[in-house]
Amino acid sequence: MSGNADTVTLITGAASGLGWALAQVAFQRGHRLILVDRDAEALADKSARLAATDPQRVTYHTLDLTDGPARDRLVDRIAARGRLDVLINNAGITHRSLAARTDPKVFHQVMAVDWEAPVALTLGCLPLLRDSGGCVINIGSMAGWMPVLGRAGYCSAKAALAQFFEVLRGEVADQGIDVLMVYPSFLATPIERNALGHDGGPAAHARSSVGRVRSAEWMAERVWDAFERGDKRLFPDRFTFLASLLWRLAPDLYHRLMRRRFATELDS
Template identity: 35%
Template sequence: MPLFRHKTVAITGACGGIGRALALRFGEGGARIALLDINNEQLAAFTEHLTSRSIHAKEYHCDVSNPEQVQHCFQQILDDMGSIDVLINNAGITHHSGFAETDPSVFRKTMDVNYFGALHCTQSALDGLIASQGQIITMSSMSGFAPLWNRSAYSASKHALHGLFDCLRVELRDKNVHVMLVCPGFTATDIYKNALQADGSVTNHPLEMTGKATTPADVADEIYRAARKRKRLLVMSNVDWRARLFAKCLPGIFARYLAHKVTGVSKSVRQQKH
């Protein structure tokens, strides 16, 4: 029997990019999918799409930065589905602006969604996960271990996730709840099209991806296979261990060279003043 058949998988930011691909992949593996997102129209359409493919899916409107709303949402999932076996903290936003020009509100909003959103969801789902001896999968980034150009708020939020979930893994060891951090490389999603500018507004100059990018479906498939093996850390193949080792052992060189080259954003766009 497939590992995730009849298991409840809750996915935040479920309607776009990697979240959508994860819902499809785990659903194809027999899981029941709890879709969490802030876009009601997309939630309804995607739930219908999954149902048409014989995937058991239910939609939940949820702003992960709102702890009361998150708590209510996860209680509803437990009431509806009876268990929470896998939590995938996928919801996230980014920005593209230099530190000196970036309004503090951008840092707060980025942390509210990327860090506190994962924290709220994990706390709300924790009792259910302990009861099912389940899994927590949290989407980090290359930014979780390496500096990237004009992404200081985003990088800070991802570093914070590593600190939180590395510690949580230790605390949950005796309860048989598994924790995995995932660091995708550059992936063809809409996150860059909706990047915040220095003043907190959404960019009207969508960032152009450069370099090797992978697809959300490929990312979801790697995560699915890693979840089956209960890995602690998954670094995607288009980043690989060498970039992580380079960033850790030779940070000065990495910052001077790779931080400019390996950003996923074209040089002309990096030089724009937003």
């Protein structure tokens, strides 16, 4: 489906980073927004900024998406309003820590936020999306396509997200529901600034990256353009996409280059 002034869009993780950029672009393109985030203060502030222009087009809900009952209440509230056209599963967390040193609770937390929550929210919203002929947009990562040192849990969660929604795509294709998988690489957003360390506290070392670090605004424009074209997948960064091909065609070479580029992770 393509967007118009009647499009009702739910965005998770909407109070900062890519989620906030997606909200601003969607608002500019006429969408009615339902914004969700666990940061109550930031969410209220960002929602008020948009509502100052048109209060009828913005509602918001403070929510921890890993809270199942709270998530169910959100779906009930949306159903009571009667419509949902686009669900954007954007909220996420990451970690920077070697797998062998990482407390399993960190992996559990990353999987809960990055895989379990978007899957459960989507399943709850499927009847609404079926009624509207809507679309699910998932913010995945190129880390789900290729290994990245120090991100074992994050890579696993994003790979699981991609596989689940590719299967779901085929299962709901005859029901009029579209799925857009978005695979960014490195973005200048709070997800990396707030990365977990091996013990669940803040990561102690700076992140490593390859290619150009893009802005959230750059990414948001491309996501909405892909949605309006009806794309199924978006690989916005050519350099990282080529790196993912290298991983598939020459995995040993990829590993050698990755260990060199991400040496900071091995020393952490």
